[in-house]
Amino acid sequence: MTTAISTEGLTKYFKDLCAVDSVSLEVGNEIFGLLGPNGAGKSTIVKMLTTLLKPTKGKALVCGYDIEKNAFKVRESISYVPQEMALDIKLTGRENVELYAQLYHVPNRRDRVDEVIGLMDLSDRAGELVRGYSGGMRRRLELAQALVHEPKVLFLDEPTLGLDVGARKKIWDHIGSLKEKGMTIFMTTHYMDEADKYCDRVAIIDKGKIAAVDTPRRLKNELGQNIIIASVSGEYRPVDIEGIRLLGTDDHELRFIAEKGEEVLPIISGELTRQGLKVHSLSIRETTLDDVFLNKVTVQEDKTAFDGTKYRLMLRQR
Amino acid sequence: MISDVYYYFRRDLLKWLRGRIFVISALVMPAAWLIFVGVPLRPQFTNDYLSFITPGIMVMTMLFSSFQGGSLLIFDKVLGFMNKFLAMPSSRESILLGKISFITFRGLIQSTIILIIAALLGVGMPGPVQILLIYIVMGLFGILFSAIATTIALAVDDHDGYAAVNSMLSMPLFFASTALMPYSSMPPWLRVLASLNPVSYAIDATRDLFTGGIVFSGILELLAIGLIVMGISMYIFRKATI
Numbered sequence: 248m249t250t251a252i253s254t255e256g257l258t259k260y261f262k263d264l265c266a267v268d269s270v271s272l273e274v275g276n277e278i279f280g281l282l283g284p285n286g287a288g289k290s291t292i293v294k295m296l297t298t299l300l301k302p303t304k305g306k307a308l309v310c311g312y313d314i315e316k317n318a319f320k321v322r323e324s325i326s327y328v329p330q331e332m333a334l335d336i337k338l339t340g341r342e343n344v345e346l347y348a349q350l351y352h353v354p355n356r357r358d359r360v361d362e363v364i365g366l367m368d369l370s371d372r373a374g375e376l377v378r379g380y381s382g383g384m385r386r387r388l389e390l391a392q393a394l395v396h397e398p399k400v401l402f403l404d405e406p407t408l409g410l411d412v413g414a415r416k417k418i419w420d421h422i423g424s425l426k427e428k429g430m431t432i433f434m435t436t437h438y439m440d441e442a443d444k445y446c447d448r449v450a451i452i453d454k455g456k457i458a459a460v461d462t463p464r465r466l467k468n469e470l471g472q473n474i475i476i477a478s479v480s481g482e483y484r485p486v487d488i489e490g491i492r493l494l495g496t497d498d499h500e501l502r503f504i505a506e507k508g509e510e511v512l513p514i515i516s517g518e519l520t521r522q523g524l525k526v527h528s529l530s531i532r533e534t535t536l537d538d539v540f541l542n543k544v545t546v547q548e549d550k551t552a553f554d555g556t557k558y559r560l561m562l563r564q565r
Numbered sequence: 566m567i568s569d570v571y572y573y574f575r576r577d578l579l580k581w582l583r584g585r586i587f588v589i590s591a592l593v594m595p596a597a598w599l600i601f602v603g604v605p606l607r608p609q610f611t612n613d614y615l616s617f618i619t620p621g622i623m624v625m626t627m628l629f630s631s632f633q634g635g636s637l638l639i640f641d642k643v644l645g646f647m648n649k650f651l652a653m654p655s656s657r658e659s660i661l662l663g664k665i666s667f668i669t670f671r672g673l674i675q676s677t678i679i680l681i682i683a684a685l686l687g688v689g690m691p692g693p694v695q696i697l698l699i700y701i702v703m704g705l706f707g708i709l710f711s712a713i714a715t716t717i718a719l720a721v722d723d724h725d726g727y728a729a730v731n732s733m734l735s736m737p738l739f740f741a742s743t744a745l746m747p748y749s750s751m752p753p754w755l756r757v758l759a760s761l762n763p764v765s766y767a768i769d770a771t772r773d774l775f776t777g778g779i780v781f782s783g784i785l786e787l788l789a790i791g792l793i794v795m796g797i798s799m800y801i802f803r804k805a806t807i
Contacts (some may be wrong), residue, residue: 298651325750327652329648331645332645333646342579350572351654352568352656
């Protein structure tokens with residue numbers, strides 16, 4: 248596996264606030280997802296890797312080029328699609344893509360623009376103003392812009408945010424086929440189910456630090472195969488039972504984790520009854536990336552500053 | 566680099582031309598000054614006030630258009646375009662120069678329309694050499710103030726902040742100039758302010774050119790200030806992060 252991105256002790260302070268705390272990562276030719284709660288430092292990492300922000304400490308290489316010393320070379324090798332959907336709605340789809348082809352000085356411009364528009368299934372609407380495009384079409388048009396100079400690494404910030412299920416599926420199919428062609432995709436997302444399904448590896452970021460990096464499969468296995476949820480009334484006193492671990496308790500809900508859910512279900516049921524609790528329901532489900540995520544990050548109230556996303560969404564209608 | 570400037574210029578131009586109402590709305594205020602102030606007002610220092618304020622209103626058109634042009638960059642920042650542009654290999658100065666060339670070009674078109682309205686209202690037009698020099702004055706003035714406006718916009722976070730800076734600067738610059746009255750009619754304190762104001766340099770030069778003289782002083786002054794401001798603006802843009 249060739250290394251597309253590698254960081255070593257990458258750190259970013261905003262005044263006294265540590266947004267990214269010595270992050271070290273190796274990313275090869277894969278779809279790599281960065282997961283984390285709001286304000287965990289995901290976007291800051293992406294902005295450093297795309298040369299928009301300078302790190303306070305540490306270093307990072309993208310396609311072998313240092314993001315500080317060789318920023319120009321990095322910019323030539325990458326594309327960055329921020330989450331805002333920045334498209335000129337008074338220009339046509341083709342004009343939007345042409346601008347990028349011009350600024351990247353792409354050879355055979357006309358053919359290349361047609362090619363990427365075709366690749367994103369937008370050929371029949373390319374002559375229309377973007378004003379009339381749906382959210383999914385706009386995101387695909389942005390991908391077309393990003394692909395016009397054949398980048399080696401594609402950075403996507405929340406690529407499916409605010410899109411309906413069909414549009415999301417389509418975006419993911421496109422991202423998957425780009426990876427098959429040898430492109431590295433580095434992305435952030437809030438959608439755990441999508442990360443689980445489509446990312447080769449994910450990193451969970453909490454308070455600027457990496458809490459875990461691995462394939463979604465291994466992260467889930469590490470936690471355990473099954474989650475058992477018991478809805479009860481009464482006070483539960485934790486006891487040690489082999490092969491079962493208490494994951495958390497809410498008001499009337501106990502969550503256990505176990506390797507073989509079906510086998511331990513009667514044991515849990517027996518123990519709860521022995522303690523004199525009234526059991527309303529018992530259920531088993533497979534571990535999801537949500538469980539891994541909640542287990543790794545410190546869940547807290549969203550205290551991050553309002554970042555103007557709503558304002559942008561409002562302005563996008565203009 | 567030059568081609569990148571053109572690509573950025575063309576993007577803003579296409580968006581402006583497709584904006585319909587905005588193409589006209591910017592002309593309402595300067596036209597209103599000519600028609601509602603220039604025509605009826607009879608001050609003591611001249612018996613043709615319309616001819617007197619026409620150079621002032623042309624420069625005002627350029628001044629307000631330049632300051633208003635700063636909001637183009639604000640929108641690019643707020644809507645996320647700036648992040649995409651900054652992650653590209655094209656130079657950051659070309660973003661600045663693209664804005665300057667578009668804002669100045671737009672200002673020249675607007676001042677031309679104001680010039681035509683003035684001619685229709687009966688203002689005497691100078692010869693072709695003077696007209697050419699007037700356009701050079703206007704162009705340099707536009708470059709100077711669109712560079713200032715765009716650089717301020719790079720530093721300001723949002724649209725409200727920029728609107729505040731805009732109104733705080735553009736109105737005083739206009740009123741503390743020779744746009745509406747000559748130095749001789751000003752109280753001493755205003756005379757000092759007006760003679761330091763680059764807006765007056767452009768107006769004085771244009772006024773001299775309108776009356777048939779051929780002067781280069783305004784052009785040289787604006788060129789000198791313009792070069793300094795451009796140097797600073799290009800430096801700030803080169804260092805730009807987000």
